[in-house]
Amino acid sequence: MSTSPIQNQLTELQQEAVQAITTTDNLDNLEQFRIKYLGKKGQLSQILRGMGKLSPEERPQVGALANEVKEAIQGKLDNQKAALEKTQIETQIKAETLDVTMPGVSRPLGKVHPLNGVVDRVLDIFVGLGYTVATGPQVESDYYNFEALNTPADHPARDMQDTFYLPGGNLLRTHTSSVQIRYMENNEPPIRIIAPGRVYRRDTVDATHSAVFNQLELLAVDKGLKFTDLKGTIKEFLQRMFGDELPVQFRTSYFPFTEPSAEVDVQWKGKWLEVMGCGMVDPNVLKAVGYDPEVYSGFAAGFGVERFAMVLHQIDDIRRLYNSDLRFLTQF
Structure with a gap:
């Protein structure tokens, strides 16, 4: 059975989004990708606007695929966000770690003149x-x-x-x-x-x-x-x-x-x-x-x-x- 153009668009969108999300190392960029792909005016919403042109038989199939794509992108966003936050915390802990074994910086006590x-x-x-x-x-x-x-x-x-x-x-x-x-x-x-x-x-x-x-x-x-x-x-x-x-x-x-x-x-x-x-x-x-x-x-x-x-x-x-x-x- 052949796939409709809208199904092909959904598949391509998932591949593009997953690739982009996987390669980002910045939480701000990650938020921009969420808006780009899943926002109200995002690419997924734009694709789904064409469902009105589909036949009654195609709509359930496309709807199910759209949910799978959305869940896949959202899941990748959540996993990447968790990984980036963990890395950020580890970096901060490493930068702020106090080595108690190092000699302290002392100031000599003053004496009465x-x-x-x-x-x-x-x-x-x-x-x-x-x-x-x-x-x-x-x-x-x-x-x-x-x-x-x-x-x-x-x-x-x-x-x-x-x-x-x-x-x-x-x-x-x-x-x-x-x-x-x-x-x-x-x-x-x-x-x-x-x-x-x-x-x-x-x-x-x-x-x-x-x-x-x-x-x-x-x-x-x-x-x-x-x-x-x-x-x-x-x-x-x-x-x-x-x-x-x-x-x-x-x-x-x-x-x-x-x-x-x-x-x-x-x-x-x-x-x-x-x-x-x-x-x-x-x-x-x-x-x-x-x-x-x-x-x-x-x-x-x-x-x-x-x-x-x-x-x-x-x-x-x-x-x-x-x-x-x-x-x-x-x-x-």
Whole structure:
């Protein structure tokens, strides 16, 4: 029995569709083939529009063949889609696989800089002694940096603390004593504070000096404080900081904001090294902040963090602390 032209078209369509679907490796292309062959306006629908010209005997045969062709194409589409999705997943898994046997990419942990370590250690000691941490601005007025600290404009002590002067009469502070003035203006005795911060002075840089350095100052104001209280506080602090074996001496000195005043030296590498200045708060300083010096007395002390770091870690040159040399810093 001969086949009709429409049956031949259906057979050719199946062969063409199966071949095209088998060779595609892209899900988007696969969807385009589904529309091309099985869509409402696809080739199968176009062929079946000619069934109206068939005889009643041919229509059942062509209809059955059309269903077989449709099922064959749809089955091939489903199988190819499943295969492509599986391949896509396997490729993604392979690309994203983490090999847990490979060495990890590590970042070295940072360490506390020796200067920060000293500051933290000092603050822990004084907070344990009942002191409060106070801070203030690095750019100061002449009043807070000098005048309120009993150092008027014509005072020779200013020559020892020459600094960087800014427009508008401001300057970079030469000590954190300015923090003490600001704190006393806003608080009533009794007072016990420790003030850390960076300070600036015109100084010749060498193995033990720097124009920019870090300082810590302490202040205590109360009724009946004496120089013996100051010495006891400093000795207790230095013993906790360096141990009982470190020799300490007090040496008479002068500061415009304390009277009497003293330098504190420690023995370092066989010689005495000045590490602190201290004294009883001058009555004029107490008057400047509104305290009655007949009722209250106080003591103060200040020291450079760098000097303490040098003694604590046996560092021979202060400039090593600023060079950011990891070979040096990783030792601490």
